[in-house]
Amino acid sequence: MSVERKEAIRGAYRLTGGSGFYDGMITCSTLSGKAVCRLVWAMNKTECDAYLEKTLSGIPEHFSGRLLEVPVGTGILTMPVYKTLPEADITCLDYSPDMMKQAQEKAEHLQLRNVTFRQGDVGALPYNDGTFDIVLSLNGFHAFPDKEAAYREVLRVLKPGGTFCGCFYVQGEHRRTDWFIRHAYEKAGFFTPPYETVFSLKGRLEQTYEAVRAGNLKSIAWFCCRKAK
Numbered sequence: 001m002s003v004e005r006k007e008a009i010r011g012a013y014r015l016t017g018g019s020g021f022y023d024g025m026i027t028c029s030t031l032s033g034k035a036v037c038r039l040v041w042a043m044n045k046t047e048c049d050a051y052l053e054k055t056l057s058g059i060p061e062h063f064s065g066r067l068l069e070v071p072v073g074t075g076i077l078t079m080p081v082y083k084t085l086p087e088a089d090i091t092c093l094d095y096s097p098d099m100m101k102q103a104q105e106k107a108e109h110l111q112l113r114n115v116t117f118r119q120g121d122v123g124a125l126p127y128n129d130g131t132f133d134i135v136l137s138l139n140g141f142h143a144f145p146d147k148e149a150a151y152r153e154v155l156r157v158l159k160p161g162g163t164f165c166g167c168f169y170v171q172g173e174h175r176r177t178d179w180f181i182r183h184a185y186e187k188a189g190f191f192t193p194p195y196e197t198v199f200s201l202k203g204r205l206e207q208t209y210e211a212v213r214a215g216n217l218k219s220i221a222w223f224c225c226r227k228a229k
Contacts, residue, residue, distance in 0.1 A: 001053055005061055009080045023076040026139070040180045042218055051167055051217040055138065056081060058165030058224035063088050065133030068157065070122045071095065071140045075103025078138065083110050090115045091132075093122070123149035130159045137166035142181075145192050155208060158227045164209060165224040170216060171195040177219040196221065 024030030028037040028045040037043045059067070064087035069078055072092035082090050092115060094100040100117050107115050120126050122137075123146045135154045144150045154164055169191065171178055185191040196204070198216050201223065205212045209225035216222065 051220050051222045055167040055222040058163045067134040068132045069136045072103045073099050075106040079106040092117050093120045125153045125157050127157045131157045134163045142169040142191050160229040162227045167222040170221040172197045173219045
């Protein structure tokens with residue numbers, strides 16, 4: 001990611017006002033957020049930024065095609081990025097109306113005119129085959145109840161040659177994180193087993209996609225791959 005793009009994203013991020021607990025936790029940018037990142041994920045802000053940058057490397061700087069983000073969550077991670085992509089046609093989908101409302105507010109605050117929002121289920125995406133050039137999924141697959149349906153639907157709506165990139169929790173990389181997921185996050189309904197491991201994710205992607213780039217930072221795996229033409 002170029003220095004200019006990083007600065008543009010930072011500038012947009014400052015305008016979103018992501019100071020709530022959830023946004024602070026996702027971005028490791030508030031005192032409470034940093035505490036959760038350290039306790040649960042054993043990460044600091046530099047590490048959080050590092051895996052996010054690798055994930056977003058699948059989106060070209062001057063991208064002007066169609067992008068689907070699922071789930072959009074509160075939009076704290078991506079609305080600032082979309083501010084740097086004025087020619088792109090961006091669709092954001094989430095099952096939670098409350099999350100999506102927060103993302104919409106950020107988009108309005110940043111005066112984004114090329115981003116549309118739709119409530120929906122990743123297991124039954126309301127789009128035709130081969131609709132999108134990029135599908136982006138940040139911190140979603142560990143929560144989806146039917147992960148197999150989600151993988152199938154992402155592949156279906158991608159154009160041949162399209163890019164699938166994202167990041168999510170993988171088990172078996174950090175004992176303390178695994179404990180918190182099992183005893184707190186699952187009980188709260190935030191995460192839903194079964195989970196990938198680094199090994200199983202790489203194997204799955206290499207069976208289905210081309211040009212697979214994947215790695216992990218502790219318990220978060222990131223990836224970027226391409227659908228065959």
